[in-house]
Structure formats: C-alpha cells, structure tokens
Amino acid sequence: MSSWWRAFDGGLRTQLRSFLRTPMTAFLVLILPINLLLLLSLFALTGYNAPTALVMGEDTAAARSYVEALEDTHNSFELRPMDLATAQDQLKRARLVAILEIPPGFEAGVQAGHTVPVNLTLDNVNLDMAEDVRRAVPAAAVIFAARNAFPEVRIEADLRNLLPRDTGYVQYLGVSAVALAACIAGAVLGGTVTAREWELGTARLSQLAPGGAAAVLAGRLAAAAVAGVVASSVTALIVWFGYSVHPVHPLEVGLTLVATVFACTMLGGLVGAGLRRVMPVAPLLIGTLLPFYLDSGALEPQRFDGEWLFALAHLSPTYYSVGVMEHAYHGLVVTPEPRWLLLLALVAIGLASLAALPRVARR
Amino acid sequence: MAGSDGSGLTGPLVRGVAMRSTAALGAAAAVIAVTAAEAAHDEGRVDEAGFVLVGVVALGLLFLAYHLWRGGGVRIAVSRTVAPQVGVRVLPVPTTSAPQRDAIRLDGITVRYGLRLALDDVSLRVGAGEIVGLLGPNGAGKTTTVDVCCGLRRPIAGTVCVLGHDATTSSADLRRSIGVVPQETGLYPELTGAEYMSLFAAMYDVKSSPARIEQVLALMGLWDRRNTRIGGFSGGMKRRLALARALLHDPPVLFLDEPTLGVDVHGRRALWDHVSRLRDEGRSVLLTTNYLEEATALCDRVVILDEGRVLADERPDALRRQSGTTLLLETDGDAQLLARILAERCDVEATVTDGVVAVSLPRDDLTAHVVRVAADAATVTSVRTEQPTLEDVFLRLTGQELRE
Numbered sequence: 001m002s003s004w005w006r007a008f009d010g011g012l013r014t015q016l017r018s019f020l021r022t023p024m025t026a027f028l029v030l031i032l033p034i035n036l037l038l039l040l041s042l043f044a045l046t047g048y049n050a051p052t053a054l055v056m057g058e059d060t061a062a063a064r065s066y067v068e069a070l071e072d073t074h075n076s077f078e079l080r081p082m083d084l085a086t087a088q089d090q091l092k093r094a095r096l097v098a099i100l101e102i103p104p105g106f107e108a109g110v111q112a113g114h115t116v117p118v119n120l121t122l123d124n125v126n127l128d129m130a131e132d133v134r135r136a137v138p139a140a141a142v143i144f145a146a147r148n149a150f151p152e153v154r155i156e157a158d159l160r161n162l163l164p165r166d167t168g169y170v171q172y173l174g175v176s177a178v179a180l181a182a183c184i185a186g187a188v189l190g191g192t193v194t195a196r197e198w199e200l201g202t203a204r205l206s207q208l209a210p211g212g213a214a215a216v217l218a219g220r221l222a223a224a225a226v227a228g229v230v231a232s233s234v235t236a237l238i239v240w241f242g243y244s245v246h247p248v249h250p251l252e253v254g255l256t257l258v259a260t261v262f263a264c265t266m267l268g269g270l271v272g273a274g275l276r277r278v279m280p281v282a283p284l285l286i287g288t289l290l291p292f293y294l295d296s297g298a299l300e301p302q303r304f305d306g307e308w309l310f311a312l313a314h315l316s317p318t319y320y321s322v323g324v325m326e327h328a329y330h331g332l333v334v335t336p337e338p339r340w341l342l343l344l345a346l347v348a349i350g351l352a353s354l355a356a357l358p359r360v361a362r363r
Numbered sequence: 364m365a366g367s368d369g370s371g372l373t374g375p376l377v378r379g380v381a382m383r384s385t386a387a388l389g390a391a392a393a394v395i396a397v398t399a400a401e402a403a404h405d406e407g408r409v410d411e412a413g414f415v416l417v418g419v420v421a422l423g424l425l426f427l428a429y430h431l432w433r434g435g436g437v438r439i440a441v442s443r444t445v446a447p448q449v450g451v452r453v454l455p456v457p458t459t460s461a462p463q464r465d466a467i468r469l470d471g472i473t474v475r476y477g478l479r480l481a482l483d484d485v486s487l488r489v490g491a492g493e494i495v496g497l498l499g500p501n502g503a504g505k506t507t508t509v510d511v512c513c514g515l516r517r518p519i520a521g522t523v524c525v526l527g528h529d530a531t532t533s534s535a536d537l538r539r540s541i542g543v544v545p546q547e548t549g550l551y552p553e554l555t556g557a558e559y560m561s562l563f564a565a566m567y568d569v570k571s572s573p574a575r576i577e578q579v580l581a582l583m584g585l586w587d588r589r590n591t592r593i594g595g596f597s598g599g600m601k602r603r604l605a606l607a608r609a610l611l612h613d614p615p616v617l618f619l620d621e622p623t624l625g626v627d628v629h630g631r632r633a634l635w636d637h638v639s640r641l642r643d644e645g646r647s648v649l650l651t652t653n654y655l656e657e658a659t660a661l662c663d664r665v666v667i668l669d670e671g672r673v674l675a676d677e678r679p680d681a682l683r684r685q686s687g688t689t690l691l692l693e694t695d696g697d698a699q700l701l702a703r704i705l706a707e708r709c710d711v712e713a714t715v716t717d718g719v720v721a722v723s724l725p726r727d728d729l730t731a732h733v734v735r736v737a738a739d740a741a742t743v744t745s746v747r748t749e750q751p752t753l754e755d756v757f758l759r760l761t762g763q764e765l766r767e
Contacts, residue, residue: 003568010565014554021553021592201547205608208513208543209566210535216566 007211011219015193019227029189029227033181033235040177041243044170050077050097050129053087062107062148066118069143070100075136076169077129091123098122098133110148167330174239175329176298178253179260179321182232183289186261189224189231190268191281194357198276203361214358221269221354228261245329252328252339259346260321264289266353267317273360292316297323297334320345465524466491466616466647467512472521474507474671481507482518483671489616489647494638496662496679497651500757504671505651506546509618512649513543525616539567542609542617546624548601549608552594556585556604559593560611567612575611583607583637599630606637617641619650623657635660655752659683667760674760686751686759690722690730692737693745704740709733721749 019026056063071079077097082090087099101119109116120137124130145152194217197203206213236253239245247253272281295309296319313319320342323335335342467489474482482504489495497505510516511523514533523530528537551559557576564572580586583603588596596604602622609617622638623631638661641648652658658665659679667675667682675682694701702713702720709732712723722733730748737743751759 006565006568010562014551014558014562017558018551018553200551201545201549202551204515204545204547205543205549205563206566207515208538208541209563210538210568211566 003211004215007209007215008219008222011216012223013219015220015223016226019223026227029185029231030234032188033185033231034238036181036184037174037177037235037238040173040180041170044173050132051095052077052079052133053090053096053099054079054081055084055087055099055101056081057102057104058106060107062110063102065147066102066106066140066144069147070136070140072143073136073139076132077136088121091121094123094125096123097126097129100133100137163332167332171243171245172326172330172332173298174243174245175325176293176296176322178232178236178239178329179256179296179325180289180293180298180318181235182228182257182260183264183293183316183318183321184286185231186225186228186264187268187271187285187289188282189228190221190265190270191272191275191285192268192278193220193224194269194272195275195278195281196272198273199278203273203276207361212358213361217269217273217357217361218354221265224269225261225265228265229258232257232261239329247329248331249328252324255343256321256324256328256346259324259343259350260317263317263321263346263350263353266350266357270353270357270360273357274363289316289318293318293322295319297326317346317349320349464490466493466526467495467649468522468524469508469512470522472508472511472518472523474504474511474516474518480671482511484521485668485671485673486521487666487673487676489649491615491647492642492645493663494642494648494650494661496658496665497649497668498653498655498658498665498756499651499668500653502670503668505668506620507671508668509543509545509620509649509651512618513541514538539612540614540616542612542614544602544605544609544617544619544622546620548605550593550596550601550604553592555590555592556580556596557589559604560589560608563608563611569612575613579607579610580604582610584633597630599626599633602626602630602634603637606634610641615646617646617648617650619648621651621653623652623654631657655679655683655756656750659750667756669757669761675756682756683751684727686756688724688727688730688751689749690724690733691745691747691749692720692722692734692743693718694720694737694741694743696741701737701741705733705737708736708740 019029054067056067067079079100080096084099084101087096090096091099099119099121101121103117103119106116106118118137118141120133122130122133194203197206197213197217197220203213206216209216236257240247268281268285271285272278275281275284292313292315295313296316297313298318319335320337323337323342324339326332326334327339337345465488467487469488470486472482472485473480485504485508487495487508497508499505507516511518512525512530514530514537517531525537526540528534528540530537551562554562557580560576560580561572563569564576569575577586580589583606585600585604585607588600593601593604602624606619606622609619619638623634626634635657638648638650642663650661655665662679665675665677665679665682666673677685692701698715698718698720702715702722705711705713705720705722709722709729711725711729711733714721720737724730724733734743734746737746
C-alpha cells in the first residue's frame with residue numbers, strides 16, 4: 001500500500017471510529033435527512049387536502065349529482081358534510097377553507113331551467129387554497145351540466161395526458177426531498193469533518209505529514225460520504241416503503257444517492273476547509289442548498305421561472321440529483337440534459353472539490 | 364534511443380505521457396460507454412440493471428483515469444528526487460551543499476499579516492543537538508517563526524533552512540525530518556492514545572509502527588494508558604502524548620510551541636525531563652515559551668522576540684546576569700533606613716515594599732558584600748534572592764511592561 005493510501009486509510013478509519021464513538025453525531029446524521037423529508041412532506045400536505053364544508057340544503061338526485069361533479073373536478077380540497085352552524089363556527093376558527101352550500105330547492109330550480117345559486121363562503125387568507133376552491137365550483141357546474149345533457153353546453157373537454165399515469169405532488173416532492181436529503185447530509189457531514197480539523201488543530205499536523213493534508217482529509221471525507229449514504233438511504237427507503245413510491249429503476253436510485261452524496265460531501269468538505277470553524281458550516285450549507293433546491297425543479301418538473309433562474313439552478317448539485325432521482329423513482333424526464341450527463345456532473349463536482357481541497361487547506 | 368542514454372530523463376517522460384494518454388482514453392471510454400448504454404437502454408436493447416452496471420464501470424474508469432492523470436506526474440517526480448523513506452531512523456544532516464552546522468537557520472525573515480509585520484528581519488540559528496528557546500509575550504511572533512520553519516507560512520523576505528532543506532518549499536523530505544508540537548495539541552478526544560498514534564504512524568509511513576508506538580508511549584509514561592480515550596487525559600498527559608506523536612517518526616529536529624501551556628507544576632517538570640532527554644539524544648529543539656524559568660531550565664540559548672523583532676539572543680545565565688538578581692532583606696529595624704544605607708554604601712538601587720528591602724544587584728558577586736553591610740547596619744531576620752522574571756528582562760530590554 002502506498003503512503004498516500006495508508007494516510008487515506010488512516011483518515012477513513014479514524015473518522016468512522018469518531019462517528020461510532022459520538023452517538024449524538026450519528027443520531028443527528030440520521031435524523032437530519034428524515035427531518036428534511038418530513039418538512040417537505042408537511043409543506044406539500046398542507047396544500048393537499050384543503051378542508052371544505054359541504055352543507056346540503058336538500059338530499060336529491062340533482063344535489064348528489066352536483067357533489068359528484070365537484071369531487072370529479074381536479075382539485076385539492078376535502079369535502080366535509082356538516083350543518084351550516086357547525087360550518088360557520090369552524091370557518092371562524094380557521095378549521096375550514098370554505099363553506100359550500102347546496103340550497104334547498106336546488107333540484108326544482110335546475111329542472112325548471114332557472115339559474116340556481118350555489119353559495120360559496122371563502123376564507124381567502126391563503127390565495128393558493130382559495131383559488132383552488134374558486135376554480136372548482138364553476139368547473140363542477142360544467143361537468144354537472146354535461147352529465148345531465150343540458151342543451152346549452154356545447155363544449156366538452158378532451159383530455160390527453162402526456163404520461164400514462166399521474167404523479168402525486170407529495171410523491172414528486174418526496175422524491176426530490178430524497179435528493180435534497182442526500183445533498184444536505186453529505187455537505188454538512190463533509191463540512192463539519194474538515195472544519196473540525198482546524199478547530200482541533202489537527203489540520204496543521206496533517207499538513208506537516210510527508211503526504212500532506214489531502215490524503216487524510218480525503219479519507220475523512222470518504223468516511224463522511226459513507227455515513228451520508230447510510231443516512232440518505234434511510235430517507236430513500238421511507239419514500240419507497242412509507243410513501244409507497246416504488247422506484248421504476250431501483251438501482252438508479254442507489255447510484256444517484258452515491259453520486260449525490262459524493263459530490264456534496266466533497267463540496268461541503270471544501271467549504272469546511274474554507275470556513276475552518278464548525279459552527280457556521282451547517283447554517284451556511286443548508287441556507288445555500290435550500291434556495292437552490294427550490295430552484296432545481298424540485299417542486300414541479302415544469303420550468304416557468306425564466307432562463308436566468310433555470311440557468312442558476314445548474315450551479316447546485318441538487319439540480320442534477322433531482323433530475324436523475326425523479327427518473328429513477330417515477331420514470332420522469334425533468335431536465336433537458338440526459339441522465340448520464342447529470343450523473344457525470346455530480347461526479348465532476350465531487351472530483352473538482354476534492355482537487356481544490358489541498359489548495360484551500362494550504363491557504 | 365529513448366531512455367537508453369542513462370540520463371533517466373526520457374524514460375519517465377515517456378511513462379508520464381503514456382499514463383496521461385491512458386487516463387484520457389479511460390475518461391473518453393467512460394463517456395462513450397455511458398452514452399451508448401443510455402441510447403441502448405432508451406431503445407429497449409439493454410435493461411435497467413445493465414445500464415446501471417455500465418454507469419458503475421464508467422465511474423470506476425473515470426476514477427482510474429483521474430488517478431492515473433495525477434499519479435503519472437507525481438510518480439515521475441518521486442522516482443527522481445525523493446530519497447528512500449527513513450522510517451524511524453534519525454536523518455543525518457544533509458551534506459549536499461556546504462557543510463551544514465546549523466540544524467535550523469533563519470536569515471532576515473520577514474512575514475506580514477495584512478498591514479502588520481509579524482516578523483521583521485528575524486535571524487536565528489539552532490545548532491545540532493541544541494535547545495533554543497523563543498521567548499516573548501503573546502503576539503511577539505513566536506508561533507509565526509515556528510510556522511515559517513515548518514514551511515506552513517511563506518516569508519515575504521529572507522531564507523530559512525532546516526537540515527539543509529529550504530523550508531519555504533515545505534518538501535516531503537523536510538516534513539519527514541521535523542516533529543512539531545503546536546500550541547493546540549491537535550488531539551482527537553474520541554480516540555484512544557494508541558489509535559491516535561496509529562493514525563500518525565500511517566500518515567508518516569512509520570515502519571514497524573506497533574513497536575515504535577509502544578516505544579514512544581512508554582518513553583512518555585503513557586503506555587499503560589494507551590487504551591484510554593484522549594478526552595479523559597489530563598493536560599500534562601495530552602502534552603506528553605503530543606510530544607510522543609512528534610517523536611513517532613524519529614525526527615532530528617523538533618519544534619515545541621508552548622509545550623507546557625496549561626500544564627500544572629508537576630506535569631511541567633515531567634515534560635522538562637522529556638525535553639532535556641531530546642538534547643541528550645542529539646536532537647535540535649526550537650521551543651517557544653512565555654516562561655523565563657522554563658527557558659532557563661531547558662535551553663542552551665534564549666532568543667527574545669517582541670513585535671516581530673529579535674531583542675536578545677543569549678545564553679540564559681547571561682541574560683539573567685544582565686538583568687541582575689534581586690536581594691530581599693527583612694529586618695526588625697527601620698527598613699527605609701536600611702535601604703538608604705545600602706544605596707549609599709554599596710552603590711545599588713534599594714526600595715522598600717511591604718517592609719521588605721529589595722536590592723537590585725547588577726552583579727551576582729555583590730551579594731555577599733550587600734548582606735555583610737546590611738548585617739552591620741541592622742538586625743536582618745531574613746535574606747533571600749529572587750531571579751528576574753520575563754517581565755524584568757523584558758522591562759530592561761524594552762523599557763516597557765510586558766503586554767498580555
């Protein structure tokens with residue numbers, strides 16, 4: 001074994017030992033990616049089932065048909081049948097987004113050809129949810145009219161999906177969260193490991209070793225990457241078995257995790273070597289990676305945010321990771337670049353960071 | 364014919380070009396393989412596992428290519444210039460240029476941190492088997508001097524030579540020849556003493572490392588605690604472990620930066636014994652300290668630094684003599700009167716503090732005379748001498764109080 005590899009091996013073993021002997025660190029390493037997944041899942045879930053009261057003024061065939069039409073519209077609210085008094089009370093207490101009232105005499109009015117009002121009372125504090133309910137009510141009226149063959153309806157939607165199946169928002173976001181978890185776990189671990197070398201004063205000693213600091217730091221970062229892969233694998237498994245998002249290409253999930261953690265651990269290591277203090281590492285890396293994550297196509301595959309923002313996303317490893325990960329889980333192609341190029345970019349980021357590390361360490 | 368001229372130049376050159384060409388071909392092959400696999404996969408000719416397998420192989424190829432690219436250049440340099448590794452053998456002083464007497468030699472070293480001059484035209488020598496102390500207040504430039512000698516900091520002017528190596532280039536040869544105990548001891552609290560030493564044995568490529576680790580840990584009295592985590596060590600044990608680590612690869616030159624900082628009196632004495640033994644083994648030591656007592660106990664010479672400049676370079680006893688000894692006399696009678704008598708009859712400076720007469724002696728041989736005059740003039744109940752402190756020496760040299 002060459003002296004470089006001996007020093008690398010020494011750094012690797014020492015760091016793994018450190019992880020095992022500091023249970024709190026190991027626990028935090030595991031918990032951070034899971035927390036990120038939960039955070040993003042909560043973010044998605046809050047807009048997923050907007051609670052809407054359904055007050056039925058009558059229980060007739062027409063009224064039930066309208067409610068069916070309402071449920072068939074593309075919406076993200078949950079209809080909860082209740083009486084008007086309860087609904088108004090809950091709306092005041094911010095437990096509901098809206099109250100939808102089917103008035104008494106609805107069927108008679110429809111059959112008589114009159115315009116029948118469907119009352120919608122809306123808590124429009126959240127525009128996103130309010131718009132969803134606002135859109136659904138007239139859309140349901142169109143569906144209702146078409147199903148009941150009203151003579152005035154001349155237009156029928158002819159839906160053609162590009163993909164054979166829909167991808168749920170939580171499912172899409174959960175997968176991108178796996179990519180984010182791998183990025184942040186790797187980056188924070190890498191950054192902490194190298195910054196600690198300066199805090200303990202061991203970086204000076206590594207620099208004085210005949211092989212220089214690079215071999216030892218690379219060994220330590222390799223250990224950090226191993227821990228990062230383990231931690232983010234837990235997140236990937238939660239999405240797989242907990243969220244029931246079965247990957248279309250399971251091996252690709254593994255490969256992407258490894259490549260992402262490698263890239264981000266080395267990048268984080270470089271940042272840690274630059275900062276030389278452990279405390280600012282996590283806030284800086286998380287604070288930087290999160291906005292890039294939001295810009296990486298992590299929330300939806302379509303890019304309507306302009307060329308500048310799209311170009312900016314390429315600066316972060318999250319973009320490349322999300323691109324491959326969405327394909328691995330859902331079979332979606334969400335970036336213009338081919339997958340091999342995305343993976344190559346991740347590897348290149350890792351190698352470039354590793355190559356720059358000795359220079360930053362000597363600074 | 365290439366490589367057959369005996370110069371040894373053409374062979375490595377060809378080998379380097381060949382390795383780099385192989386690396387470039389490897390990288391290209393990796394990219395082509397993945398591109399082809401992607402296309403085949405999209406057309407349904409290769410299943411997912413096959414595609415991923417190609418990806419893994421391609422990554423391996425890229426890694427190999429990177430290593431070859433780096434290794435090609437490095438190996439050429441190493442094979443031509445680096446001497447065989449010395450393991451635990453003491454390196455002899457190189458005799459490649461003019462005969463080298465000084466283990467460490469600094470000439471006109473100037474270092475600047477931004478606008479501040481950290482070292483201003485500093486010159487000093489440390490001979491083979493000599494212990495030299497760098498003495499000065501915090502911020503005087505002691506650690507910077509050590510950093511320059513180790514190649515960790517590049518001076519803007521001057522030359523620094525350690526065992527004949529130009530320290531500004533910080534070559535692997537230089538790093539093998541020196542051992543350093545920095546102020547922050549550089550220990551991992553979660554490791555045991557033995558694990559810590561094993562890591563550095565790997566970093567320094569120490570041959571027969573288990574035996575050598577046992578040897579240096581036993582030397583520092585830490586062998587029995589080898590399986591204790593460093594976090595549980597006392598301050599003195601940590602310093603001893605740091606010294607053991609610095610000695611692990613058997614360097615002929617040692618730099619000890621405040622080796623007894625934060626160590627209790629007992630631990631300090633034990634460390635002094637260890638450092639003294641280094642001189643007996645023929646090693647050269649440059650140590651920095653805030654304590655004159657430490658410098659006196661350990662050093663053959665003391666260099667006093669302040670604000671990056673050398674104020675004195677003397678033997679400790681000479682330094683002390685120049686600063687004079689203070690004689691402290693207690694009397695049953697009038698202390699003020701006794702002080703006046705001594706000042707007049709012995710031509711010395713005498714002051715009274717808390718009823719004790721303090722006499723500054725410009726020469727040690729005046730002690731007996733002053734005591735005799737005092738005994739004649741008053742009933743002296745107590746006589747003792749006080750050695751000058753760093754503060755005293757510093758005050759004499761600069762006319763200023765020692766800063767914190």
